[in-house]
Amino acid sequence: MEPERPDQPEYKETKQLTGDETAGSSLVEKVRESGMALKERAVGEVKSYKDPQDTQLWKSIFRVSHDRSDPRNRSLAILSNVFLHLHPAKINRDAVRYPFTWGMGGITFYLFIVLTFTGVLLMFYYHPTKADAFKDILYLEHDVPFGKLLRNMHRWAAHLMVITTWLHMFRVVLTGSYKRPREFNWGVGVVLLVLTLLLSFTGYLLPDDQLGFWAVTVGTNMARATPMLGSEGPFGVQLGMTPFNDVRFGLLGGSIVDSNALLRSYIWHCIGIPLVASIFMAVHFWRIRKDGGISGPAPVVLESEMKAVKKK
């Protein structure tokens, strides 16, 4: 729908007036009249802006109006929005009850967004080098405005994300939501769980303090014992593994936790794993929709209604 232009006829009229030079009216009168016409035009335009949803700007951004009680618009509000289109237009009326889902999957995703946001801000102040890393943390804590808050929030959101991932998984088991046709998506979820833990773990080393250093030392020492790929693992020596070519060396970029390990950890933490995790998340969310949306609360099925197994 085109916005109304109530000024159109007056505009023409003004033009006629100004065109008529033999009418004998004074210049002042002409200016006054065109001024009045302009004023009326402006008032008309302002009136038409009273409902922002009718403006060209609004329509170009949102494409449809949102707050109408018209059911079609409610659906379009979801379907025509890039951020909301992950949702279906309608859901099971009981699925919005908090006790069913615990909201843990959504909270996990929200925390991922919070972590990306705070993480990007932290990256502005951090150099992944042995000379600077620890100093940068001190700088963040003591000099950067809200730096301490930023770091704290990144840390606690990360811990919270591990907890919500576990609780999400627990809920999915309790409601049997991993069952056909959602088996594959459960597998994607397990990968995401591991990626969440790895994200948290790679971030642990970055402050370059004793806590992170020794946690990562303990963690990567286990990699030494990988069967066949670790220098101290079963059959490792037989396959020519030494501390300088085994899987731990590959993880740390050296035989000890040092500057290379810091850089590798930083790149995995900020680029590598988030990238992979985003891809898995996209698949995870997409599959939720493809597998029929949220699994329940579904009507209960009775033992007596259990169908016989199909024989091929």
Add this chain to the structure above:
Amino acid sequence: MAKRRFNLSKGKLIALGVLVALVVLAVLAVEDWHQLWKISSAPDNVPIVAMLFLVPIFTWMGIKQSLANDRLIKELEQDPKLAKTHHRKVEPWRPGWARELHVWPYLVRIEFLVAVIVTVVLFVWSITLNAPLEEPANPNLTMNPSKAPWYFLGLQEMLVYFDPWIAGVVMPSLIMVGLMVFPYVDSNPLGNGYYTLRQRRFAIGMFSVGFLQWLLLIVIGTFIRGPGWIWFWPGQTWDHNAVVFDKNIDLHDLIATSWIGKTLQLGFLQSNWGKWIFGGLVVGGFYVVGALFFHWLMTVDFKRISLRPLHLFPRDPFERKLLERTSILQYVTFQFFAISVLLAMPVKLILRLALTIKYVWVTPWFNI
């Protein structure tokens, strides 16, 4: 719904009394409150303390809904006529009500609210508690105890019971793959999309046992392991000079040097071949016994078990039906993961902590 009354039977009263007595004893046993506070209030341990509350709360929330559904299922099983007309949910529903809601605004507004709440929680948490920062990394000064981040403490604690290649590599891989195959070995078609315990007791039981083990190992790693990874009870002072004399002994040595071993002349168990074959037999035997145990757990009807007359293997007809639906591949896969992870972990923990046994199978290449 009928009003629930709290009838405290004699048995419940006794149980409650024992519980209270245990709590009082535990409180009295704490000799160093400062140490306990230091561990529980360490900023990085706050998530575990939070989990100690969150997991029970959400478990309760799930169980409550399961029981409600189970009551409905029971009612409908007994009344096939009602089952035909019932809407099959505990949530209220009347004919004429829409079965679906618009996501805008009914779901989106909840999501928005949750996002706001989470943000507020994070802000409060971040303002009141600072992320830990120790001294700069120093390879020459070992932290004691040097602990992994809390969510990996389960793996670190496992290092006590298994060699690093099992605890650090094989076990995590088995847990991951085991979780991934979980939906494929669960042949039960019921309980898809609603809470129930009645219809899925075994699947839920197995997952919960695994989850609890994982949390238990984390709690041990956090609250109990002190300097030198020595066992300190909660409330005991962490003694940095404490030394524990390792009395751990391999199973074949234990048997060969015991009274029975000496009488039966089992000295050959300590030879290279002897311990190799013996250990293999023990581990093989463990898998056989484990398989029988899980098979029993899977099919037994707990309500009909009795000691007098001895009746330990009554079979549950429903569970039996489920077993018939399970393919051999599903069954074997489940048994493998259940025995190698769910059973091996606590068994080795008890062998190590209670019986001070180090390895059960010693070979030139690996020890288990």
